[in-house]
Amino acid sequence: MFDKNYLEKVREEKEKWEKLYENLKEREVKFVSDSEIPIKNLYTPLDLKEKDYMEDLGFPGLPPYTRGVYPSMYRGRLWTMRLFSGHGTPEETNKRWKFLYENGETGFSAAVDALTFNGIDPTNPDGAPEVGTSGVPLYCIDSLFALTEDIPIDKVSVALVVEPFTSAPVCAMYFNMAQMRGYDISQLTGTTQNDILTMTVGYIPYKNCPPNHILRLACDFIEWTVPMKNVPRWHPINFTGYNYREGGIDAVQELGFVFASACSHIDNLIERGWKVDDFVGRLAFHLAAHKDFFEEIAKFRAARRIWYKLMKDKYEAKDPRNLGFRFHVQTAGSSLTAQLPKVNIIRTAIQALEANLGGCQSLHTNSYDEAICLPSEDAALVALRTQQIISDESRIHNTIDPLAGSYFVEWLTDEVEDRVWKYIDKIQKVGTIDKALSTGFLYKEMRDAFHKRRMRIESGDEIMLGVNKFPVPYDDVTDVFRTNKEAISIEVERINKLKAKRDNAKLEKVLDKLRNICEKEENVMPVVMEATKEGATVGEICDIYREIWGIWEPPLAI
Amino acid sequence: MGTTFSYLVLGVLRMSEKKIRVLMSKPGIDGHWRGGIVVSRAIRDAGMELIFGGFQNVQQIVEAAIQEDVDVIGLSIHSGAHFAYTQEVIDLLREKGVLDNIMILLGGVIPAKDFPKLKEMGVANVYGPGTLTKDIVEFIRTNVKK
Numbered sequence: 154m155f156d157k158n159y160l161e162k163v164r165e166e167k168e169k170w171e172k173l174y175e176n177l178k179e180r181e182v183k184f185v186s187d188s189e190i191p192i193k194n195l196y197t198p199l200d201l202k203e204k205d206y207m208e209d210l211g212f213p214g215l216p217p218y219t220r221g222v223y224p225s226m227y228r229g230r231l232w233t234m235r236l237f238s239g240h241g242t243p244e245e246t247n248k249r250w251k252f253l254y255e256n257g258e259t260g261f262s263a264a265v266d267a268l269t270f271n272g273i274d275p276t277n278p279d280g281a282p283e284v285g286t287s288g289v290p291l292y293c294i295d296s297l298f299a300l301t302e303d304i305p306i307d308k309v310s311v312a313l314v315v316e317p318f319t320s321a322p323v324c325a326m327y328f329n330m331a332q333m334r335g336y337d338i339s340q341l342t343g344t345t346q347n348d349i350l351t352m353t354v355g356y357i358p359y360k361n362c363p364p365n366h367i368l369r370l371a372c373d374f375i376e377w378t379v380p381m382k383n384v385p386r387w388h389p390i391n392f393t394g395y396n397y398r399e400g401g402i403d404a405v406q407e408l409g410f411v412f413a414s415a416c417s418h419i420d421n422l423i424e425r426g427w428k429v430d431d432f433v434g435r436l437a438f439h440l441a442a443h444k445d446f447f448e449e450i451a452k453f454r455a456a457r458r459i460w461y462k463l464m465k466d467k468y469e470a471k472d473p474r475n476l477g478f479r480f481h482v483q484t485a486g487s488s489l490t491a492q493l494p495k496v497n498i499i500r501t502a503i504q505a506l507e508a509n510l511g512g513c514q515s516l517h518t519n520s521y522d523e524a525i526c527l528p529s530e531d532a533a534l535v536a537l538r539t540q541q542i543i544s545d546e547s548r549i550h551n552t553i554d555p556l557a558g559s560y561f562v563e564w565l566t567d568e569v570e571d572r573v574w575k576y577i578d579k580i581q582k583v584g585t586i587d588k589a590l591s592t593g594f595l596y597k598e599m600r601d602a603f604h605k606r607r608m609r610i611e612s613g614d615e616i617m618l619g620v621n622k623f624p625v626p627y628d629d630v631t632d633v634f635r636t637n638k639e640a641i642s643i644e645v646e647r648i649n650k651l652k653a654k655r656d657n658a659k660l661e662k663v664l665d666k667l668r669n670i671c672e673k674e675e676n677v678m679p680v681v682m683e684a685t686k687e688g689a690t691v692g693e694i695c696d697i698y699r700e701i702w703g704i705w706e707p708p709l710a711i
Numbered sequence: 712m713g714t715t716f717s718y719l720v721l722g723v724l725r726m727s728e729k730k731i732r733v734l735m736s737k738p739g740i741d742g743h744w745r746g747g748i749v750v751s752r753a754i755r756d757a758g759m760e761l762i763f764g765g766f767q768n769v770q771q772i773v774e775a776a777i778q779e780d781v782d783v784i785g786l787s788i789h790s791g792a793h794f795a796y797t798q799e800v801i802d803l804l805r806e807k808g809v810l811d812n813i814m815i816l817l818g819g820v821i822p823a824k825d826f827p828k829l830k831e832m833g834v835a836n837v838y839g840p841g842t843l844t845k846d847i848v849e850f851i852r853t854n855v856k857k
Contacts, residue, residue, distance in 0.1 A: 267741040267790055279768060280740035286791035287741060357742035359766055400745050491823070491840040524840040525822050526791070600748065607749050611843055620841040627839045629823035636791060709744075711751050711763060 154206055155198045163198050170195075183614065187445035188403030190568055196560035204563065209458075213553045214477075216465070218457040219566065220554040221512045222477040227550035232508075233515035234540045235260035235312060235481065239289030240527045241637035242644065243299035246289040250304060252530060256537055260515060262312035263300065264288040265323070270352065271359040272319045272695025275644040280359070285640030287527070291315075291323055292644060293651050293690045297330040307336050312344040312391070312481075316352035317371035318361045320345050321681040322694040324374065328384060329686045344388040344437055344481075347371050348396070349586060350414055353707060354595050355396030362698050363705040364587035370677065370698075372421040377678035380422070380431040388437040390418065391481065398441040399487045401602040404452045405569060409576030410595070411438060412459060416577075417586035419468060429468040430475055438480035442504040442511075444488050449504070450556060451565035453511025456480070459570055481515035482508035491524040492619035494631045502539050509543055510556055516540055522631055529634035593708035600710040648690060655688030663687055664697060671701040731855050733783040736764040736772045738796035746818055747787035753844035754785075759851070769799040777809060782855045788819040793829070801833045814856050818842065 155163075174194065184192045193200075204210075211217055214224030223229065236253055239246045250261050266288040267273075268280045274292055275284045284290050291297060301311070315323040324345050328338050349367050352358045361367065371390060378384040392415050394407040402410070415436060422432055440456065442449050460478035464470040484504035489497040498521045505518050518539045520532035528536070543549060556562045580586075583594045590596075609615035616622050637643075663684045670680055681694060735751045737744070755761045762779050764772065776784050788796060797817060804810040810833065817829060818838035826837045836850055 267739070270742070271740050273740060282792040282795035283739050283741060283790045287789075352742070357737075357744040357766070359740040359742060524820065526820070600752075603745055603749050604752060607753070607844065611845060617841065621843070627823040627841065629826075633822040633824050709748070709763075709765070711748055711755065711761075 154201050154204050160198060160202055167197055167199065186404075186448040186565070187443060188405045188448065188569075188572070190448070190565070190572070192565075196564050198560065200560050200564040204567075209567075210557060210563075216476060217461040218477050219454050220557055222457060222479055222514070226512060226553040227509070227544075228553065231259075231544050231550065232513050233260040233310070233481075234258050234537060234544075235262050235515050235517055236533060236537060237262040237264045237312075237314065237483070237517045238528065238533065239264035239266070240634075241285040241289070241640050243289055243291065243296045244302075245637060247300055247302055247304070249530070249533070253533060253537060254304075254309070256534060257541060258537055260310050260312065261304065262314060262517065263291070264314055266290045267359070268292065269319060269323065269691060270316060270356070271361065272322070272691050272698070273359070274648060274690050274692030275641060276648060277692065281641055284644050286636050288314075290640065290644050291326070292692065293648055294326040294329055294685055294688065295647055295651055296644075297326045301330065306331060306343075307340065310342040310344065312346070314346045317347050317349055317367045317374070318352060318358065318698070319691050319695060320347040320374050321370060321677055322685055322689070322691045325678065325682045325685040326691075329682060338384050339382070340386065341384055342386045344391050345374065346393055346439070347374055347390040348393040348414075348439075349590075350410055350595070351393050351396040353590050354410075354599050355393070355400060357707060357709070358705070360699060360704050362702040364590040366698070366702040368417065368421065368585070368587045369674075372418055372425070373676045373678055375418065375432060375436075376422060376425060376427070377676050379435045380427045381676075383678075385435075388435050391437045391439045393439040395439050395441040395483045397599065398443065399485065400599050401487075401606040402599065403602070404443065404445070404448055405572040405576055406598065406602065407441060408452060408456055408459065408569075408573040409580055411440070411456075412463065412573070412577050413580035413589065414586045416463070416467075416581070420585070429464070429470045430472045433464065433468070433470055434472065434475040438478060440480050440482055440513075441485050442482050442507040443485040444500075444504070446503060446507055447562060447565055448569065449507040450511045451562060451569045453480070453482075453508070453513065454554075454562075454566045455570040455573060457512075458566075459573055479514045481517070482511070482513040483517040484508070484519045486519050486523050488617075489519060489521070489523045490617060490619045491627050492625050494521045494525060494628050496618065497521040497523065498535055498539065501536065502542070505539055505543055506547075506549070509549060512554060522634065525628070525631060526634045527636060529632060531632075532634075591708070593710060596708055596710045651688050651690075660684065660687045660689055664689065664693065667694070667697050668701060671697060731759040731783065731851060732762065732779060732781040733759055733785055733851070734762045734764055734772070734776050734779060734781040735785045735787065736767045736775070737787050738767065738769060738772060738800065739788065739790055739792060740766065741788070741790035741792075743789035743819075744787075746789065747785075750785060750787070750818060750838075750844055750847060753848055754851070757848040757852075759848075769796065769803055772800055773803045773807060773809075776804070776813060777807065781813060783814045783816060783851055785816045785818065788817065788821065791820070793817065793819065793821050793825065797829060797834060798832060812856060814851070814854065816847070816851070818847075
């Protein structure tokens with residue numbers, strides 16, 4: 154980017170500065186990024202000498218998309234403020250959604266409970282005490298009516314945070330509900346998380362099926378919504394690096410997991426006979442904004458460039474709309490502490506700024522009580538206001554990609570990109586993403602990451618204020634938000650009522666059809682649509698998966 | 712066994728001196744697993760014998776604790792359902808007559824406000840977010856029921 158003679162002058166001047174620096178004593182701190190990239194004391198034009206502005210940066214909305222996925226970015230439209238929320242019952246969650254909507258939220262996201270995640274009905278004693286304790290229970294179609302009552306789902310997009318094991322039944326319930334309400338589902342917008350890695354390494358599955366079947370379910374859902382054009386504006390998958398990043402892996406591994414997984418899904422759809430341009434533009438991503446300010450920004454910028462290269466060089470996508478990497482961000486829950494919870498507001502604000510400076514399309518900010526309980530209304534409102542301070546008061550949106558051209562940010566973006574390519578290779582050498590799971594490879598990577606992070610925190614290398622520096626007792630002052638204790642009886646009653654009014658003989662026939670389809674290589678979605686319309690519960694659908702495919706025990710590593 | 716985990720018996724073989732035996736279990740179906748694994752590793756690294764039960768229902772936890780003759784049961788609960796599961800485990804241990812021999816520890820996303828009640832119920836100690844694992848190891852060494 155610079156003239157050779159000019160760079161020579163810079164080098165001479167830099168030598169003078171280095172002489173000055175030589176005699177100075179640095180603090181006893183390791184100057185490395187969170188993913189252990191060594192960071193130099195200063196970056197100059199010399200670090201960018203190989204760079205080409207047009208090739209490496211370009212313009213927003215144009216290849217290689219380093220500067221943003223849309224031409225006008227936040228000058229045209231702000232990111233979607235989408236708080237992940239759900240608790241107690243669908244009715245209570247509906248109230249919380251409306252409260253946030255009235256306060257300026259611009260997208261909804263349903264956090265579901267452990268039973269919904271695992272396809273377990275509340276009538277099953279295994280998980281009964283957990284009904285509604287960690288998210289909203291969505292066990293049958295009636296729950297979806299209650300969740301979205303008076304919500305303009307044709308105008309505001311809804312994210313359903315369910316994974317491949319239950320994405321077909323839960324989303325089928327949602328689409329059926331929308332049709333019964335008179336909406337045209339071909340016009341609906343929203344996202345299904347549908348991420349195989351969330352329910353395997355992000356979160357341990359309880360009585361789910363083996364990864365090859367889970368991958369099939371994820372791809373069935375993508376295929377039915379987008380290339381088969383049933384819900385073509387839907388984002389049928391959201392590769393959720395956030396969830397495994399929270400387990401302790403670093404920024405480079407986060408993108409490595411995400412892209413390796415995305416390639417496996419794309420390959421699967423291509424094997425089914427689709428062209429990459431038929432569906433790839435609707436794939437979405439969900440990344441973390443963690444503690445290392447510049448590394449996270451570099452990660453977001455690198456991710457756009459990597460995706461562009463993957464689409465153009467590896468998959469030869471032709472439609473320019475299919476080359477852009479669109480992503481939601483969540484600030485890092487694992488960076489927050491139960492000690493001094495109000496300090497979490499500041500941590501979250503800094504991380505939200507990373508996401509916005511990195512050009513995210515949608516953002517969830519965590520609540521200050523994140524480390525203690527599900528968010529109280531007060532804490533959720535502070536989290537939303539945090540985004541609004543950035544959008545309405547900080548003026549960061551005045552120009553696009555304001556950090557571009559920073560010697561350090563550009564150098565770090567390149568460095569993260571190089572390391573991610575190497576890590577993608579490492580995963581792909583093991584095989585497709587279901588193989589990387591079933592062989593235990595990804596579990597070992599997670600285990601090593603847990604261990605390394607624990608050692609860093611226990612040794613004080615990684616500072617957590619209130620925990621290992623200026624420690625204070627675990628806070629017992631902050632109000633604790635409690636979920637509804639009656640949720641279990643409310644949900645059991647909801648299911649019993651549904652079972653009383655449905656045509657059980659007819660449903661049995663549909664479920665037999667599903668058994669049949671599970672044994673073949675045919676898309677499960679049409680029959681899951683039919684079954685949930687007839688009143689099948691999520692647990693009933695998943696029991697058929699278990700019956701046909703068996704239960705998988707993940708090869709955990711300690 | 713009906714769980715999605717198989718038992719992973721880790722740690723050093725029993726030698727002449729009895730090692731402290733710890734069962735680490737996740738009651739219920741919530742899959743937040745990092746805490747349980749991190750603490751398991753720390754317990755194993757400290758030279759104790761670790762039996763990793765993974766997902767277990769209350770019956771399975773108590774059976775495993777008796778069969779494996781453990782000194783400590785560690786329950787990892789992140790779902791908010793800590794009162795329900797802990798009470799069930801304690802009740803069944805009492806019914807089987809082994810409650811007095813076993814120390815119960817609880818860890819997870821558990822509000823500090825709940826600690827006193829959980830201790831009253833019979834939990835020896837509760838570990839919330841931000842716990843350093845060396846504190847857990849030290850507590851077990853000092854307080855294990857002999």
